Amino acid sequence: MxxxxxxxxxxxxxxxxxxxxxxxxxxxxxxxxxxxxxxxxxxxxxxxxxxxxxxxxxxxxxxxxxxxxxxxxxxxxxxxxxxxxxxxxxxxxxxxxxxxxxxxxxxxxxxxxxxxxxxxxxxxxxxxxxxxxxxxxxxxxxxxxxxxxxxxxxxxxxxxxxxxxxxxxxxxxxxxxxxxxxFARQGQLLADRIVLFYSGASRLSGINNWEMFKRVMEKERKALNLFTKISECALRAVEALRSDDILKFDRAINDEWSARKKLFPAISTPRIDKAIDAGKRAGATSARICGAGGGGCFFVIADPKKRADVIDAVERTGCENLPFSLSNIGLKT
CATH class of the missing domain: 3.30.230.10 (Ribosomal Protein S5; domain 2)
Structure with missing residues (x-):
């Protein structure tokens, strides 16, 4: 019925x-x-x-x-x-x-x-x-x-x-x-270390993705080289998870973020840059924008023992912590 x-x-x-x-x-x-x-x-x-x-x-x-x-x-x-x-x-x-x-x-x-x-x-x-x-x-x-x-x-x-x-x-x-x-088990490991924030400003991911998409399709050398670097960093991150090496994962995320900012500087904002710097001074070891950037959310990775200090430091810049847990359940009807 x-x-x-x-x-x-x-x-x-x-x-x-x-x-x-x-x-x-x-x-x-x-x-x-x-x-x-x-x-x-x-x-x-x-x-x-x-x-x-x-x-x-x-x-x-x-x-x-x-x-x-x-x-x-x-x-x-x-x-x-x-x-x-x-x-x-x-x-x-x-x-x-x-x-x-x-x-x-x-x-x-x-x-x-x-x-x-x-x-x-x-x-x-x-x-x-x-x-x-x-x-x-x-x-x-x-x-x-x-x-x-x-x-x-x-x-x-x-x-x-x-x-x-x-x-x-x-x-x-x-x-x-x-x-x-x-990566269910490793996903929980990451959820314990990732701290999510909202910058207070929304963005439209499609616009930023479209700009990067066009540059690759037009065979722009800088875009091709940096996307190659991004791809290599993502593979390094996956290999690190397979071997449960959180330090290597951390370095791969930092390197991916550096390449992405060179590819599209507008992916970040002054507020997000300030917040990430504050988080790192408080003990975060890496950071990245969520989605195509230009605003919206970002995350930092930190030892669970330093989570409270990192949250306090980042929220002092005007960004909002968004608590979450790993969702092992996908679509529910």
Whole structure:
């Protein structure tokens, strides 16, 4: 029996190394690129309820926004809830009506793939309520394509992988699809050492990723060299996790961040630079922006014994600590 109401949730993620290299065809232009991330307990939620009329009602609880359309045929996407309406259009048959309520626990523009987690959750809820069958791989591809259609730029795969599978993973991208290597035990080790902060300013990751994407496609030598360095650092980070070597992992993250800042200086902001410097003076050993940067969230890595001192030092710069835990559970419906 088809349910009349379905709720789903999916975790956001902290990307640790190798981001942007999960975007096709960049994933095929470098030698065995890998993207490393961890799913966290800060989740995105979507609830879908069938209506007796044909109306399509969209609600963003955290955004405090509402939209309503007479029917699925009358829907358009030129509004702040355009991603949600585009997902609805993909799944809802003419003549059916639904109310969709979405909520994200992550700050807006955090760089934690909140929109991708929401896309996965909403696609899963709509799939279930419409009685469709879809496997995880197809779900990821569908979500990726819908969000790319909304943004009008290419999107990668790592965000959707974290949302579906949870835990910590290294994702690689050979011809034919995405392959994942799970690091559940090491992920907990990282969660004990990673301290997450919100800078107080949102960003739009698609813009920054698109700029870097274009530079590679235009064969800019500096971009190619630095992406090669980023790819090498990500592989070093994965090897360090395989051998439980947190010091080598730490160095790989620092080196990846240095290469990424050279590639795209606007990835950081004066406030984030100041906060990272303060964190390192208090005992943090490495740091990195979440997502494509320009604002949003960042993290530092510190010995658990120094966590309190690091949090205090960074929060004195005006940034907000965001507590989290490793999410071993991915998509839930």
């Amino acid at each position: 088809t349910p009349t109401s379905v709720c789903a949730s999916a975790p956001t993620r902290i990307d640790l190394a190798g981001g942007t290299l999960d975007i096709w065809p960049l994933n095929l232009m470098f030698d065995d690129p890998v993207t490393l991330n961890m799913a966290v307990s800060i989740r995105a939620h979507a609830c879908v309820t069938l209506r007796k009329d044909r109306k399509i009602r969209l609600v963003s609880e955290d955004g405090k926004l509402k939209m309503e359309f007479p029917s699925i045929r009358s829907i358009n996407h030129d509004h702040p809830l355009g991603l949600i309406s585009r997902i609805a259009e993909h799944f809802i048959e003419p003549g059916a009506g639904v109310t969709i309520v979405a909520r994200s626990e992550a700050p807006r523009g955090a760089g934690m793939a909140g929109s991708s987690a929401l896309t996965i959750a909403l696609c899963a809820a709509l799939t279930k309520i419409t009685g469709q069958k879809i496997d995880k791989r197809k779900l990821i591809e569908t979500a990726k394509d819908i969000e790319a259609a909304h943004l009008k730029i290419p999107t990668g795969l790592q965000d959707y992988g974290a949302a579906v599978y949870g835990s910590a993973h290294a994702f690689s991208f050979p011809p034919g699809g995405m392959v994942r290597e799970k």
